[in-house]
Amino acid sequence: MSDLDKQLVISILQVLIQYGPQAYQAIMNILKKGDPTPADWDSLTQIVAKNLHDK
Amino acid sequence: MYNKKIYQIPTILLLSVMLVACSSFIKTSYQTLGTTVHIVEAARQAYNNVYSLGGVSPDLDSKISALWPKYQDAMNAAISSSKAYQVATQNGLPASKEEVNIAIGNVEVLVNDLIALFSKAGVKDLPSNLAIERIK
Numbered sequence: 001m002s003d004l005d006k007q008l009v010i011s012i013l014q015v016l017i018q019y020g021p022q023a024y025q026a027i028m029n030i031l032k033k034g035d036p037t038p039a040d041w042d043s044l045t046q047i048v049a050k051n052l053h054d055k
Numbered sequence: 056m057y058n059k060k061i062y063q064i065p066t067i068l069l070l071s072v073m074l075v076a077c078s079s080f081i082k083t084s085y086q087t088l089g090t091t092v093h094i095v096e097a098a099r100q101a102y103n104n105v106y107s108l109g110g111v112s113p114d115l116d117s118k119i120s121a122l123w124p125k126y127q128d129a130m131n132a133a134i135s136s137s138k139a140y141q142v143a144t145q146n147g148l149p150a151s152k153e154e155v156n157i158a159i160g161n162v163e164v165l166v167n168d169l170i171a172l173f174s175k176a177g178v179k180d181l182p183s184n185l186a187i188e189r190i191k
Contacts, residue, residue, distance in 0.1 A: 030089035035082050041138050044092050048130045052123040053103060 081144070084137040084155055088162070092130065095166060101178045111176045119172045126165040133158035 033040065102119070105111055111119075136158045143150035 026093050027090055030086055030093070033082070033085065035079065035141070036085040038138070040085065040089075041134055044089055044134055045131060047092050047096050048127050048134070050096070050099070052099065052120055053106065055103070 080152060080155075081137065081141045084140070084159075087159065088130070088133055088137065091162065091166060095126070095130075095169065098170065098173050098178065102173045102176055105177045115172065115176055119169070119176065122165065122169055122172060126162075126169055129158070129161045129165045133162050 102111075106116065133155070136155045140150040140152070140155050
């Protein structure tokens with residue numbers, strides 16, 4: 001990992017810690033993943049399927 | 056529950072796209088779409104907070120309600136085209152990156168339209184224009 005990549009990772013961590021633990025964890029999991037599995041794609045589809053006013 | 060502080064959305068997206076720019080095509084596609092899905096989900100929840108407090112006019116809510124399924128369709132199409140690309144390449148079949156990027160372009164337009172309406176509804180400090188980088 002280059003110095004630039006390390007700086008970007010640190011910046012992401014700083015921003016996402018403020019952003020909320022659930023979003024932080026979800027986005028970091030995505031960024032850490034290798035090639036996605038069908039289940040990974042399905043989990044995105046499930047989020048997208050929520051209605052506008054769902055809790 | 057997502058935090059209401061969603062003004063960092065453009066920074067997150069920009070950094071994420073820069074970070075993954077050199078990864079494999081399908082990994083980059085997943086990371087780009089996945090990050091966007093979670094960002095829009097956070098914005099949706101922030102909008103719902105404003106809505107539940109009675110801070111959204113019926114007219115504006117109807118516009119957002121009309122746009123929401125279009126975003127869902129566009130994002131599902133982008134996810135489907137990425138999955139199809141992945142399956143095809145894993146099986147040694149020809150696959151088009153262009154189709155995936157066209158689908159991502161459609162998502163970008165609708166995400167920006169949604170964010171503009173969320174901003175009108177009182178969700179503060181959202182970006183005026185998100186640029187979702189096409190994947191190489």
